Amino acid sequence: GAVVSQHPSRVICKSGTSVKIECRSLDFQATTMFWYRQFPKQSLMLMATSNEGSKATYEQGVEKDKFLINHASLTLSTLTVTSAHPEDSSFYICSAQSSGANSPLHFGNGTRLTVT
Amino acid sequence: DAKTTQPTSMDCAEGRAANLPCNHSTISGNEYVYWYRQIHSQGPQYIIHGLKNNETNEMASLIITEDRKSSTLILPHATLRDTAVYYCIVSSYNTGKLIFGQGTTLQVKP
Numbered sequence: 001g002a003v004v005s006q007h008p009s010r011v012i013c014k015s016g017t018s019v020k021i022e023c024r025s026l027d028f029q030a031t032t033m034f035w036y037r038q039f040p041k042q043s044l045m046l047m048a049t050s051n052e053g054s055k056a057t058y059e060q061g062v063e064k065d066k067f068l069i070n071h072a073s074l075t076l077s078t079l080t081v082t083s084a085h086p087e088d089s090s091f092y093i094c095s096a097q098s099s100g101a102n103s104p105l106h107f108g109n110g111t112r113l114t115v116t
Numbered sequence: 117d118a119k120t121t122q123p124t125s126m127d128c129a130e131g132r133a134a135n136l137p138c139n140h141s142t143i144s145g146n147e148y149v150y151w152y153r154q155i156h157s158q159g160p161q162y163i164i165h166g167l168k169n170n171e172t173n174e175m176a177s178l179i180i181t182e183d184r185k186s187s188t189l190i191l192p193h194a195t196l197r198d199t200a201v202y203y204c205i206v207s208s209y210n211t212g213k214l215i216f217g218q219g220t221t222l223q224v225k226p
Contacts, residue, residue, distance in 0.1 A: 006159070032212050034212070034213065034214070043203075043216045043217060043218050043219060044154075044160070044216040045216075046213065046214070046215060046216075091157070093159050093160070095159075095214070104150060104162045104165055105212060105214055106162060107152075107159035107161070107162075110157070110158065110159045112157070
């Protein structure tokens with residue numbers, strides 16, 4: 001089945017620094033990837049849609065200058081949390097959709113970000 | 117906002133069938149019904165999806181009512197490892213975008 005890999009699985013950073021999270025589709029090409037955020041005991045919240053070769057589309061209320069998304073190839077999208085603050089601490093999850101007909105989204109295993 | 121309504125929680129005895137309901141009364145003609153589950157601290161796992169016909173795979177069965185306003189996910193023989201939050205989502209296949217609601221927390225008990 002389709003595999004989506006996220007790296008790192010956990011990261012701790014100091015307030016004010018930036019953190020990059022990678023999302024890779026391992027066995028298929030993903031024209032579209034999605035980034036979600038999940039706070040404890042809450043559901044997943046869609047942050048942005050990442051399209052290969054074009055600018056990401058951000059959901060309302062998500063700061064595009066704070067959460068930089070790059071989708072430079074058909075197998076890799078990155079999310080950079082810039083100038084991180086403790087309130088950015090969360091579980092970040094990516095998902096990818098292949099270009100094949102009738103294919104569902106597949107999710108990575110998430111990145112636990114803790115900002116101290 | 118999520119377009120589905122699910123019970124907050126359900127219990128199921130190990131070895132029995134788990135039937136998880138979902139209401140999606142405002143579903144559009146081009147929207148699919150997707151089911152995912154999330155085990156604690158992991159990414160969501162795809163289970164099954166359908167448009168209007170019932171579907172079955174190695175994990176589960178999906179029963180969609182004729183008017184498509186509701187559906188039921190069936191795990192035929194629940195195990196303790198099926199304990200998770202189950203999300204029912206309706207989405208147009210073309211957009212690929214999935215908006216998650218609160219889901220149903222299924223607790224499988226020995």
